[in-house]
Amino acid sequence: MIFINLPVADLARSIAFYEAVGATKNDKFSDDTAACMVLSDVIHVMLLTHDKWKGFTDRAIPDAHASAQVLLCLSEDSREAVDAVVGKAAQAGGQADPNAVQDYGFMYGRSYADPDGHIWETMWMDAAAVAAGPEAFAADQHQPA
Structure with missing residues (x-):
């Protein structure tokens, strides 16, 4: 866990x-x-x-609106699911896309920040492209959107 x-x-x-x-x-x-x-x-x-x-710690709590200590990433089942999560986050008071959208064809990712500034990435990856291995990635490279 x-x-x-x-x-x-x-x-x-x-x-x-x-x-x-x-x-x-x-x-x-x-x-x-x-x-x-x-x-x-x-x-x-x-x-x-x-x-x-x-x-739990004597270390200072960083201002996550000004700095980033970690980027947390969770996968979704589709591009549409990625967009839906980011949309829900924005409607609930978070910030949509504090980082640039990433669209490589076989992989699509967006991000959101919670009200305290903690950044969560949400991404989808084409299972067939993953199974095909790195050669498929090289053949299908796109610049981020």
Whole structure:
């Protein structure tokens, strides 16, 4: 299992945002300082208030609107699903496409930032092209959109 821990300024706002992009809250591992948001059977996002976060590390909480420590990426089943997730994120108060859209034909990716500035990438890759290997990628290279 993967648990991604993110510091958040407003826990209720962050819960609403992650629910809007498809996560479900696991109440067993949530309280007024943290929320466990389930993305899949194996991927969970722990939203932690700044005070809770400080209990895990002495390092400063970076301003994710000004800097990036990680880029988190999740795959989708289609280009349309990629667009739908980014659309939901924007409607829920996130920023659509803080990074450039990537369209290589066999691979398509977009990104969004949550209300705290954490960047999530969402991408689709053509399974047939992946199975064909690197030669197929080289033959189908396109510049990013």
